[in-house]
Amino acid sequence: METSLQIGNIAGIPVKIHWSFLLVIPLFAWIIGSQIVLTTELIRILFGVPIDATLITAGLNPYILGTVVALGLFFGVFVHEVAHSLIAKAKGIKIHGITLLILGGVSQMEEVVPDPKVELPMALAGPLTSLAIGIICSALVYVFPVLPDPAVAGVLIFTFGYLGILNVLLFAFNLLPAFPMDGGRVLRAWLARRMPLSRATQIAADVGKGFAVLFGIFGFLMLNPILILIAFFIYIGANQEATFLRYYVLLQDVTVADAMSNSLVTVEPETPLPRLLELMYETKHLGFPVVERGNLVGIVTLSDIHKVSPIDREAMQVRDVMTRDPITLPPSAPLIDALRIMTTHGIGRIPVVDDGDLVGIVTRTDVLRVMELREKA
Template sequence: MNGSFRIGSLFGIPIQLHWTFLVIIPLFAWIIGSQITATAGLLYGIFRVPIDMTYIAGGWVPYALGTVVALGLFGGVLLHEIAHCIVAKRMGVSINSITLLIFGGISSMEEKDPDPRVELPMALVGPLSSMAVGIFFVALVYVTAALVGDPPLAGLLIFLFAYLGILNTFLFIFNLLPAFPMDGGRVLRAYLARRMPLHRATRIAADVGKVFAVIFSIVGILIFSPLLILIAFFIFIGAGQESTAVKYNFLLKDVRVGDVMARNVMTITPTTPVREIIDLMYTTKHLGFPVIDRGFLVGMVTLADVHKIPALDREAMQARDIMTRDVITLPPQAPVIDGLMLMSRHTIGRIPVMDGDRLVGLVTRTDIMKVIEIKDI
């Protein structure tokens, strides 16, 4: 997912953190710290366990406590995601990476078309583990109240456990809302997919998700909660992306690269002047050319490669000076959806098609999109 960076790995799965988390943790720490007395009153109202905050309120202690709670929330989200991963691994689905977001995470799965029988338990286990963690902390509240005699320590621990109990319960409820692509939305899709094709089930679940996103953003604006607006944004984008991906998968399921590639590919040589390449782009309207040297593909020159060079320097340069050398290629028998995935992963618009060492064609994003349009009628 965009805007994320890797923080480590668990069970061999890269764990990524979305940048919003970095903003949210200090923000949460500050909010919790500055409202500690009011929150303690609220927690007392829920748990009916006296929380003695007289030793805690004031100074830096509330903010330290706020930080611990915020990190605890982070731990809760991580645990929730790990639960998804363990079930996924058990059921033979490989996970590419996990991205931690404020309200949960997004596991990027290898599988293109999720099997409802796999998706249902996988989606359910996350919220259920959040519920279990929530119950665990609530139990700790009462255990601490009964066993810890020292008032400052008891107050501190009860506040922490009660807060984490509430947050994890919130994670449980919130993730179970049928707002695709959140867990509840996946449960809904898995349920629908038992009686209709996956792409239709996904579209319905995504539409429900978008309705939730709109409701969240309206409520977010009304109660002035940037957090809710951000969540709405994530859901809206995620729902759209996933339903498009499933639709493309469905429409392109029997199409091979060889079926859609252009066969008469215009090629250039390593010594073709850049000026000539630009002219070629004008006349042919093709924005990328494979570079062939003695019958072998040695690179690719695209409009992006030309753009990287200042206009003045282009005059003296040749294809070999600006070409991309590690060219991604596909065999004609590869599924065309693989081509589309490669193009979006590497932000490229065309892939040379190779039959062994021989260049046999070129597949472009535009051509694939045309096929999708035709198949969609």
């Protein structure tokens, strides 16, 4: 099920909103609105300007301003991600989209082995953009006191002062040297100039996990669920980054042809499901390509059979449960592409087709076997 709604595109990059984004805006609006008196005083002290709070605290205005500030913050996050994406696109990296979600925003880029010369400016672009937004918002705070209506000036000072502080904090937070934040990528790019990329990634990932543990401890001690959530986010992101690069290094220069099985067992669309189950027991395979008149027409797996009740299976054939027009790969495709497709689509095998002919099948087990052999070599 699609969990994000596309709302437009910028420079050819799709922009989406995740459903969790719709939850965090009212939450932030409530938090900001309920603390508006304290925050107004903090802004007055930090910027050293008087603030007329007449309109700020009147009626429902605290929560309306909370909504405005929350939307302004996420607009800043969006611009932050656009900066990443534009630099990456200019460096030849394909951008699949930008998605706003509960913890901010994320740019979906094609997975490639990081080039430190590309990663460094790309990683710095986002935080520096946030810093620029923070400086501009903060500078405007000193412009608004000249307005003739002090109450209106107070609202503008509060709004832009708050956004200035948040964007500067966003700049500082993102530069923490912890994956998957920008600072972790900056650290890796810097280390990769002095050591192998795999080693640089492992060090940056370990630093990220260290920050995650610290955030988690502080979150538990302060009973702060947001810090605990951030800790999980950082730890999982750091682990995924290290794992991805490990896979990429181990599978570098390996093609699907190097790992696929050539001894194919196929079934026909008319094969009864009971016979298909028997074949699985006999061959110890959990999925088969479906071939009709020499052409690949689908793929059938044990999970497809499990979708049907045991009673109904007796009267059904492979054609009733198979996946039609399955994803295929040529023998020359990089094996890392096969692993990426399996992970993305939640499948365990991909038929290998060469010039329209079915020549083999590659499974997740085949990929893991190659990785194990290369790791021990």
